[in-house]
Amino acid sequence: MASFDTKKATEIHRELHSHLPSEPALRVKALESLMVEKGLTTTETINAWVEAYSEEIGPKRGAQVVARSWIDPTFKVRLLADAAKAIEEFGFEGDATGHLKVLENTAELHNLVVCTLCSCYPFSILGIAPNWYKTAAYRSRAVRNPRGVLTEFGVSLNKDIQIHVWDSTAELRYLVLPQRPAGTESLSEEELAKLVTRNSMIGTDRNLSTQTAGES
Amino acid sequence: MDGVHDLGGKQGHGPIDVHEPVEPFHADWEARAWALSKGIGGTPPDITIDWWRHVRETTIPADYLTRPYLDSWLETDMVTLVDSNICTVEELATGKSTTPASHKTDSITVADAIAANRTYATKFDRPINAKPKFVVGNKIVAQQNASTGHTRLPGYVRGRSGKIHAHHGAHLFPDAVARGIEKAEHLYTVVFLAQELWPEANDSKDIIFLDLWESYLDPR
Numbered sequence: 001m002a003s004f005d006t007k008k009a010t011e012i013h014r015e016l017h018s019h020l021p022s023e024p025a026l027r028v029k030a031l032e033s034l035m036v037e038k039g040l041t042t043t044e045t046i047n048a049w050v051e052a053y054s055e056e057i058g059p060k061r062g063a064q065v066v067a068r069s070w071i072d073p074t075f076k077v078r079l080l081a082d083a084a085k086a087i088e089e090f091g092f093e094g095d096a097t098g099h100l101k102v103l104e105n106t107a108e109l110h111n112l113v114v115c116t117l118c119s120c121y122p123f124s125i126l127g128i129a130p131n132w133y134k135t136a137a138y139r140s141r142a143v144r145n146p147r148g149v150l151t152e153f154g155v156s157l158n159k160d161i162q163i164h165v166w167d168s169t170a171e172l173r174y175l176v177l178p179q180r181p182a183g184t185e186s187l188s189e190e191e192l193a194k195l196v197t198r199n200s201m202i203g204t205d206r207n208l209s210t211q212t213a214g215e216s
Numbered sequence: 217m218d219g220v221h222d223l224g225g226k227q228g229h230g231p232i233d234v235h236e237p238v239e240p241f242h243a244d245w246e247a248r249a250w251a252l253s254k255g256i257g258g259t260p261p262d263i264t265i266d267w268w269r270h271v272r273e274t275t276i277p278a279d280y281l282t283r284p285y286l287d288s289w290l291e292t293d294m295v296t297l298v299d300s301n302i303c304t305v306e307e308l309a310t311g312k313s314t315t316p317a318s319h320k321t322d323s324i325t326v327a328d329a330i331a332a333n334r335t336y337a338t339k340f341d342r343p344i345n346a347k348p349k350f351v352v353g354n355k356i357v358a359q360q361n362a363s364t365g366h367t368r369l370p371g372y373v374r375g376r377s378g379k380i381h382a383h384h385g386a387h388l389f390p391d392a393v394a395r396g397i398e399k400a401e402h403l404y405t406v407v408f409l410a411q412e413l414w415p416e417a418n419d420s421k422d423i424i425f426l427d428l429w430e431s432y433l434d435p436r
Contacts, residue, residue, distance in 0.1 A: 170387060
């Protein structure tokens with residue numbers, strides 16, 4: 001049973017700090033060995049989760065959803081109305097998408113997502129969060145100087161464009177719907193999905209290229 | 217809790233590493249750490265997301281700010297395991313169990329993991345009898361004093377004025393759930409003007425949205 005005791009948790013952190021090796025790889029290895037020996041998981045199960053999040057569960061899912069919304073206006077309506085349900089059409093629902101919301105960028109508006117209190121992220125649709133998203137640098141500044149943050153990412157925003165910053169303080173999770181680049185009318189849904197960068201779905205990228213080079 | 221985790225608006229944390237490689241994992245241990253957090257998730261079942269987040273908030277502040285993220289995340293898992301008597305600090309230090317296996321777990325495949333993930337789309341909304349205190353458009357002021365335990369009311373909006381942007385029904389209330397009490401409260405998206413929050417944002421028209429529970433808010 002969990003104690004729900006702040007003081008006890010604090011003390012255990014301090015004990016771990018004193019008794020465990022400081023090298024992360026050694027700590028992780030010890031935990032994995034122990035959990036396997038106790039029968040709480042298996043090496044194969046850990047391998048399976050690594051592979052699931054290396055390949056299938058990643059930002060290409062979000063990109064597919066974005067591309068579909070660009071070519072199918074009725075899907076876009078469903079996505080904006082209830083994203084948690086709309087992504088079920090792809091089988092992409094899962095970890096942290098139970099209350100997913102989609103935020104649409106327009107010519108006048110740019111959305112930026114952050115979690116200042118921890119690192120909430122819609123895992124099932126974007127995969128594991130990039131490290132920068134979880135750093136103090138991003139979490140502290142996204143709500144206070146979003147234009148500065150965007151400049152750092154190479155996005156210069158016209159003064160007339162309003163920024164909406166979304167701090168994920170509850171169990172709602174946010175996915176930014178970037179604008180479809182001009183001149184892509186002839187591209188297929190699959191080709192369009194390749195233009196959508198992970199960062200554009202967090203809000204640290206805006207003007208998508210019409211070439212499929214953008215990987216972040 | 218007024219901890220170091222409450223980072224919104226804090227200054228001096230330096231530049232963002234915008235050139236981070238795009239691969240999901242940058243080291244083997246990161247992949248193992250992430251997968252372990254999935255593979256042992258829900259052990260035992262009373263480790264709620266809110267208790268887990270609170271445990272992470274009790275990390276030694278210097279460690280919280282300096283240790284690699286997934287390493288710190290996994291330390292949180294370790295604390296919850298020790299706290300719930302699943303293992304001891306000594307066992308975590310050696311990687312060896314001092315008792316025989318208490319469970320038997322079958323291995324899963326990648327397809328199983330992907331299928332299992334689909335069942336993790338957890339809902340946090342709950343039925344509630346209480347009528348919502350606010351409607352969309354109401355002006356509010358966020359409470360100055362927050363819980364000394366776990367809370368999701370960040371320091372940077374406390375005492376500040378905002379407006380109800382949306383109502384989401386009642387959701388499980390983290391301040392209570394982190395104490396082991398299942399309770400729901402009305403949840404709202406509240407919008408704050410950057411101008412209201414930051415002295416340097418006088419001429420900004422940018423706005424900040426937070427999802428806040430009813431007891432964090434007073435009418436204005």
